[in-house]
Every structure is written in C-alpha cells, then in structure tokens.
Amino acid sequence: MAMKESQMLAPFTTFGIGGPARWFAEAASEDEIVEASAWARERGVALFVLGGGSNVLVSDAGFDGLVLRVALRGIDVAEDSGQAGRGGATIYRAAAGEDWDGFVERTVRDGCAGIECLAGIPGTVGGTPVQNVGAYGQEVAAVIERVRAFDLEQRAFAEFTAAECGFAYRRSRFNAEDRGRYIVTRVDYRLTPGGAPMLRYADLQRAIEASMGAGSEPSLAEVAAAVRRVRQSKGMLLVEGDADCRSAGSFFKNPVVSKELLKAIAARSGKEPPRFPAGTDAENQGRVKVPAAWLIEQAGFSKGFAMGAAGISSRHTLALVNRGPDGRGGATAAEILALAGRIADSVEARFGIRLEMEPVLVGF
Numbered sequence: 423m424a425m426k427e428s429q430m431l432a433p434f435t436t437f438g439i440g441g442p443a444r445w446f447a448e449a450a451s452e453d454e455i456v457e458a459s460a461w462a463r464e465r466g467v468a469l470f471v472l473g474g475g476s477n478v479l480v481s482d483a484g485f486d487g488l489v490l491r492v493a494l495r496g497i498d499v500a501e502d503s504g505q506a507g508r509g510g511a512t513i514y515r516a517a518a519g520e521d522w523d524g525f526v527e528r529t530v531r532d533g534c535a536g537i538e539c540l541a542g543i544p545g546t547v548g549g550t551p552v553q554n555v556g557a558y559g560q561e562v563a564a565v566i567e568r569v570r571a572f573d574l575e576q577r578a579f580a581e582f583t584a585a586e587c588g589f590a591y592r593r594s595r596f597n598a599e600d601r602g603r604y605i606v607t608r609v610d611y612r613l614t615p616g617g618a619p620m621l622r623y624a625d626l627q628r629a630i631e632a633s634m635g636a637g638s639e640p641s642l643a644e645v646a647a648a649v650r651r652v653r654q655s656k657g658m659l660l661v662e663g664d665a666d667c668r669s670a671g672s673f674f675k676n677p678v679v680s681k682e683l684l685k686a687i688a689a690r691s692g693k694e695p696p697r698f699p700a701g702t703d704a705e706n707q708g709r710v711k712v713p714a715a716w717l718i719e720q721a722g723f724s725k726g727f728a729m730g731a732a733g734i735s736s737r738h739t740l741a742l743v744n745r746g747p748d749g750r751g752g753a754t755a756a757e758i759l760a761l762a763g764r765i766a767d768s769v770e771a772r773f774g775i776r777l778e779m780e781p782v783l784v785g786f
C-alpha cells in the first residue's frame with residue numbers, strides 16, 4: 423500500500439485545520455489495516471487512526487507518525503427472524519469506512535427504523551461506536567449488535583457485543599480505557615423493519631409540525647429530512663460554503679450533573695436550567711444532562727463571538743468554528759484551543775463545572 427510523506431491533514435478534517443502527517447496511508451481492507459499497523463510498529467512510529475475527520479482537532483505542527491485513514495467499504499444486509507424476547511430485525515453489516523450519512527439514508531430508504539434521527543451527522547461508520555454517536559434522542563449504542571476491530575496489542579481481530587463496548591453518553595471502551603488500542607473495521611446494526619420513527623425532541627417535533635401540520639404521523643424519511651433541516655438551521659450539517667459548519671460539531675460535551683449541582687446552577691444563574699435525561703446506565707441514575715450551550719451563554723458568550731480567527735458559530739453556541747480573518751477559514755488549532763480555554767474558564771468560574779472537550783486532539 424502507498425505511504426505518502428508529509429501529507430497535510432487540514433483537508434481531511436471538517437475543521438479544515440491541521441499540519442502535516444509524517445506518513446499517511448489509506449487502508450481499503452482488513453489486510454491493509456494489519457499491514458499498515460505492522461509497518462508502524464516495526465519502525466517504532468506512532469499511529470493515529472482517522473475516519474472522516476469530523477471529530478478531531480489536529481495541531482498546527484501536524485502528527486509525527488503514521489495517520490491511517492480507514493477506507494473499508496461495503497454493506498451487507500441480513501434478516502433476523504427473531505429469537506426469544508427479541509423481535510425480527512434487519513442486520514446491517516457495514517464496513518468502517520462507509521460514509522455514515524449515506525448509510526443512514528440507505529436504511530431509511532429500506533424502511534428500517536433505529537438511526538433516522540442520526541441523519542446528517544458527518545464521519546464514517548467506524549467513528550460511530552467510538553464516541554457512541556447520538557442526536558435527537560437516539561444513540562448508536564441502542565442498535566449496535568457487534569463491533570469488529572483489529573487489536574493492536576494482541577495483533578488479532580476481536581468482536582464485541584454492545585454490552586462489551588461499555589457505551590455511555592459520548593463514551594465507549596474505544597475512547598476510554600482502550601483508547602488507541604483497536605481499529606474498528608466493521609459495525610453491525612440491528613434495525614427494525616417497518617418500525618416507527620422516533621420523535622422525542624421538541625425541536626424535531628416543531629419542524630415536523632411546521633412542514634406537515636399538527637398531529638401528523640411522519641414516515642422515517644420525513645423525520646430524517648426534518649433532522650437535516652434542523653441541523654442545517656444550526657450549522658450542524660456539512661453544506662459547501664457554509665462557514666458555520668467548518669467545525670467539529672459540538673465542541674463541548676453536555677455535563678451530566680447531580681440534582682444538588684443543578685440546584686446550585688439555578689441559584690447562581692437565577693434561572694431554571696434546561697435539562698435532559700442523562701441516560702439509563704447505572705453511572706447516570708438520578709442525574710441530568712445540562713446543555714453546555716446554555717452554560718456558555720450564561721457565562722457571557724453569544725453566537726458569533728470571535729477571538730482572532732476562531733469563533734463561536736453564528737447559529738449554535740456549542741460549535742467552535744474556523745472562521746478565519748475573512749470568514750473563509752484560516753484559523754490555527756492554537757486559536758481554537760485558546761478560545762475553548764477562555765470559554766471553559768469562564769463557565770468554571772461562574773458555575774464550578776469544567777466543560778469537557780468532545781473532539782479528539784491529535785498531535786498536541
């Protein structure tokens with residue numbers, strides 16, 4: 423397989439930021455994953471696995487090692503007639519390099535429910551289990567049947583059930599205790615043929631009502647289309663020429679807080695904080711998720727705020743964008759981090775909560 427030298431990484435990221443990778447390769451098969459990782463190991467070279475580059479911030483100095491872009495393609499579909507306690511399902515076996523949004527579109531077209539609210543999220547299939555991608559009330563954790571990955575320690579392939587992936591809000595074993603250990607090559611999703619779409623979030627319900635009228639029963643495709651419209655209105659859909667989507671999506675995770683902390687936030691802000699359920703895992707029992715965007719606004723920042731060539735999206739307080747001096751990009755990673763630090767410090771000073779970054783830092 424071809425090893426390029428000094429490949430600029432900015433074009434491989436949605437931020438459009440990042441210096442060169444010392445080496446760069448694309449793996450189109452499991453054999454090439456094995457080959458490239460062996461190449462790096464034999465030379466003592468650091469390895470970073472890249473998908474669609476939609477959740478990374480690459481340093482201005484780049485990455486002094488091998489960046490391996492996962493480009494495995496292919497989707498197989500099988501029917502599962504159901505076992506005890508589980509209804510019939512369609513199992514989609516998708517290669518890690520498949521474009522996520524294209525995959526969602528395909529499943530919606532097939533009439534299979536389970537990921538319709540995850541339409542419009544950039545990146546690859548292989549990136550979805552890593553941070554347990556979620557939006558508008560759905561998370562991939564709920565539909566992942568199995569993840570196949572190459573174990574860089576054991577030099578062998580392994581398969582994990584959803585329970586073995588350690589999923590929680592924006593978390594899995596792949597971005598926590600086993601960060602950097604596995605290269606995901608395939609994900610199996612268990613979807614429901616003929617299932618009803620999920621319409622849990624108010625934003626989404628309003629978008630459906632606006633286009634179809636109150637009390638309508640939208641199809642999967644109508645819900646997926648509404649999700650894309652809502653995302654676009656917030657600059658959270660990749661649209662050519664839209665400066666607000668030159669980002670990594672949400673830059674901070676929504677903090678999960680105890681009821682006591684929620685009261686303290688309310689007392690400090692003099693307002694009732696908005697909140698969402700924190701999830702059903704044991705760790706989050708009795709806790710709630712507070713929108714980081716709200717905390718950031720309460721700490722004095724607003725949409726469109728700029729600091730040098732980095733800024734806050736003009737449509738969504740949670741997205742930091744590569745604005746550039748003329749709105750056409752050109753911010754450095756250092757500028758994005760300086761803005762992120764200022765925001766996190768201000769929220770901490772006001773509420774005593776340290777916001778956690780969502781994107782993965784590469785080469786820092």
Ligand SMILES: Cc1cc2nc3c(=O)[nH]c(=O)nc-3n(C[C@H](O)[C@H](O)[C@H](O)COP(=O)(O)OP(=O)(O)OC[C@H]3O[C@@H](n4cnc5c(N)ncnc54)[C@H](O)[C@@H]3O)c2cc1C
Nearest residue numbers: 473474475476477545546548549555556557605606670671
């Ligand atoms: C406009 C916009 C909107 C977004 N909206 C959402 C949203 O609503 N919800 C949400 O959850 N996320 C959202 N994101 C973040 C991002 O799209 C997802 O996290 C996505 O799944 C990342 O996939 P990727 O292939 O681009 O991964 P990358 O950005 O390339 O990599 C991210 C991390 O995953 C690892 N990784 C990627 N592929 C593999 C693999 N095959 N094996 C092992 N590790 C791998 C990388 O090493 C890195 O640590 C958004 C991003 C943008 C730019």
